[in-house]
Amino acid sequence: MFDQAMARIAGRFKRVEPRATARAFVLALLSGVEQKNCWRLAEQAGHARPGPMQRLLRSTRWDADAVRDDIRAYVLEHLGAEDGVLIVDETGFLKKGTTSAGVQRQYTGTAGRVENTQVGVFLAYASSRGRALIDRRLYLPDASWCQDTERRIRAGVPDQVEFATKPTLAGQMITAALDGGIDVSWVTGDEAYGQDPGLRALLESRGIGYVLAVACSTRVQINHGRTTARADAVADRLPASAWHRQSAGAGAKGPRYYDWAWIETGTDGHRHLLIRRNPHSGELAYYLCCSPRRVPLSELVKVAGTRWCFQAAKGQVGLDHYQVRHWTAWHRHITLALLALAFLAFLVFLAVLAADATPARTADPNRPARSTYPIDLTVPEIRHLLGALLIPANTSPRRLLHWSNWRRHHQATARRSHYQRRLAAPSTG
Template sequence: MAKVAGRFVRVEPRSTARAFVTGLLSDAERKNCWSLAEQAGHDRPDAMQRLLRSARWDADAVRDDLRDLVLERLGDPDGVLIVDETGFLKKGEHSAGVQRQYTGTAGRIENSQIGVFLAYASPRGRALIDRRLYLPKDSWCADGPRRTAAGIPEQAVFATKPHLARNMITAALEAGTPARWVTGDEVYGQDPALRLELEARGTGYVLAVSCATRVRINNGRTPVRADTAAACLPEDAWQIRSAGAGAKGPRIYRWAWIALDGDGRRRQLLVRRNTATGERAFYLCFTPQPTPLSTLVQVAGVRWSIEECFQAAKGQVGLDHYQVRHFTSWHRHITLAMLALAVLAFLVAEAARTPTGPGRLPISLTANEIRHLMNALILDQPRSPALVLHWSIWRRTHQGRARHSHYQRRLAT
């Protein structure tokens, strides 16, 4: 917290922010303001709620400090920026950006908020470094009273998910982030503006695209679909490569590439084929310098790092445990959760310095094990029975008031 302490001018929000992040790292089952306040020994959740809603501090400035800290601890010239989105399932219609929309979190259309995130991955580790809340155009950006109620500022205008990604990538690169590559899934690979901007900057990319994407082969003379181009490849064009280690060992696929610019050094179509099912995936690539196939394969495989970040952030530090509706509150909770996740990432990176290998036990410390040890050895503080009972009474009293108000409102209608 020392890195970001200066962003909290007054001592009260600074102390509350420290307790908030400590609570996110705790073993608390839920990590909303109520449970975090109880974990910190407060007698009410007011301070935690004030920290997210009305306290004076800039979440974007804390995010910038977090990014600098990640680059200081995990930065590497071969770093990769990864962009992706994740969903936050919600009830009701008052939370900023919420509507019925598709989310990969549920695998279907659900009432949810969508956050677009930027992660940084290097041989030293990985962490989330930026975030944006996606605001649907018609149901939110064009609805003035709804925007006002959710605290959405005037400067927050409609932007597509690829546009939000471009803004985050641009900010990271202009801040000096050592990243040689950018990668992302089809949502972002299909955006020509993102690809052109990266090419103008001389930043390489490996971006997933659909099988129907049109590419130009034969020195640009022949426009074809990506799957049509791949179907013409001879069998000896496919090479077996690992896209990195997975939960069950190396992720082995067959890979092939097709030059889209004559010299084969600038733009390529990379094709991945499942060794068992034959299913194919496609990537558009840009390489400022001559680059071997194995490097492109590794960058394509690194994209899964952001999925692992989402899993750890939701499972370990309560990224999705918030109970806030306000635009500012969402960004503040997410930023502090990213900070807590970065703490675990740094400790995992430090633990990984101890060499391990086949036959060597124990294995390297994981984020889950490190958080467990932190709580067992450092963070856990015995709480008095009186405080536990106080919180039980407070919760049930608050819930009783809410139920009474709900019944009164229904009777009135």
């Protein structure tokens, strides 16, 4: 199955060598190596040096966007279902320097504060069969990057790339997915995207429903459009009978129950303000909803509960483990990580199918009550099995010492370069 997945993108590489390197790269992303940068991936793959993998990301001729399209088709074929939902989200990649494409001090939810970071906007597909990332965009800040020609050239930012807000990038990815054959009825996302009227208008023009989070200060139409009010003011006036406890889907610790209320905000029954209340803390969250047809509250709740977690992407396939600065290299690393994630998601789906096909097991009265059957295979467990079964270990003492020696020589060269640059710089003290 892994060979079938790699065959999807094989034609994007015109030569055998980069094609083999791409295969080794993705397979190493699926391995148990802790830091999935080119050095560690090359060592895991059995290469003598990281050069081939570094060239794969930087200079080898292949189109990362074309591979992205192949991944999207792969996800649609294996995970596509009638209940599919698109999820727009973003994540930060913390950096120390100032030369990585798009890096600047900006807020990121990864750290929960303003940090020196790159921000990637992502599109995920989720259905009853599974979920996977299908597209990515690197956010390029306006003043510090888009208007700095010299900085753009050093980071390899293409001339045609212009400033675009994060909701605009999300709209571009949604449009590409719909034009590429993804058939969904809903899009969901957090407040950064729900607050953008342009994105909402785009979805409505395509006949796609949405459940998008918004701020409590968002004004909505009430009383059949005759008046407007803040979302939190509307929530304050709701009677106890307006709230309904429903599950937003299964979580790690069981069903995620919240109290939900909805208020019609239009005159056609297709627009609503959806309000979620935590039954323990009382914390409220608000969503603007629009549906091409009349739907029950339960369907809006289901869409609102659909979410993507970047922790799995970062921890399992090293989405954020890269050590690249160039625009092209960033997109290539992320794209190959998306392929690794899609393959894992497909394996999880197959594992669930296998578990469902297993005959029902009856309880044995002679066994202790606390004895239970194992849970279904998870993404971490499947990746662990892949590492043990498919990926050859290259851990001979000679190879380990070779890579240790190579890394220390490279680090010594980098240290000398840093010292020389700092000693040559004029003192500002």
